[in-house]
């Protein structure tokens with residue numbers, strides 16, 4: 001290698017301790033970690049019977065979501081869809097009802113498509129080949145590795161939020177883990193650390209350490225089984241690692257929703273007149289919360305006034321809307337937007353004209369069975385409190 005290549009490589013290499021390349025160090029870390037995990041692993045439902053299907057569902061639910069939030073959803077989901085075939089056979093509305101409140105609904109749709117593909121291509125048996133698993137909708141390198149290592153002990157590394165932080169601290173990696181050369185390095189570390197057998201237990205142990213001990217702020221190094229080998233702790237820099245990620249710049253947005261009651265006294269359901277009914281529709285494909293039901297509301301731009309928003313909503317409904325008083329304001333965030341949703345009453349100016357498809361008048365009781373957007377559900381609760 002020429003001197004200039006050596007200098008270039010030195011500049012490109014991230015700053016870290018290469019202790020992980022020593023087999024003795026790796027064996028020591030592994031031993032301590034696995035002994036700790038054997039005593040401290042949490043009793044989680046997907047750990048009791050780790051079939052590929054059960055691990056898959058848990059991994060998808062756990063993306064961007066805390067274990068405590070996932071637990072009741074997981075139990076309910078497995079009770080309704082105990083096999084790939086039953087998941088594939090359900091309709092999307094029923095699936096979304098089971099997902100409502102977990103957020104990131106694309107995950108549920110990908111699960112559905114993947115289940116249908118597994119039924120069509122693999123007779124409903126979850127594949128155990130890494131490339132076949134990776135090719136399924138909604139499954140990336142981490143999820144494929146987690147499913148196969150945990151369910152069948154395959155020697156597959158994993159790297160997600162917890163392990164990124166834990167491995168970064170073990171090797172005292174100073175850079176941001178999400179930068180490409182650092183990510184590449186961490187995948188190498190993740191692979192080198194795996195034992196010859198039962199990689200799934202090692203992977204779960206590393207994630208568990210990140211969740212319980214090696215937390216993002218104030219890691220509990222005093223209780224950590226790996227403290228003696230951890231390069232960040234040994235050099236007193238554990239709280240500076242991982243390196244800072246550029247913060248998301250939020251954009252404020254004002255959106256409007258209008259609650260429109262059916263002009264006649266009630267709506268019909270199964271031959272009876274039920275309570276008041278409200279105008280709702282499933283949100284269109286390709287946009288925010290596609291497939292979930294919601295009241296007329298703006299989702300794609302910020303409006304200065306309810307009258308301006310009502311013009312857009314009138315065009316969507318196909319009948320002119322007259323907005324009324326404000327009922328409430330709901331604050332929520334979606335991706336980079338911090339949204340103030342102003343919820344108003346409203347009425348249709350031409351009561352003889354019916355709203356176009358897919359708008360429907362639905363009672364609050366019926367809405368309880370429909371998969372609703374997060375804010376749609378909050379509006380339903382508000383209306384129930386006042387009905």
Ligand code: SF4
Nearest residue numbers: 214221224227230233
């Ligand atoms: S010693 Fe501290 S920083 Fe190192 S792995 Fe343990 S908890 Fe994390």
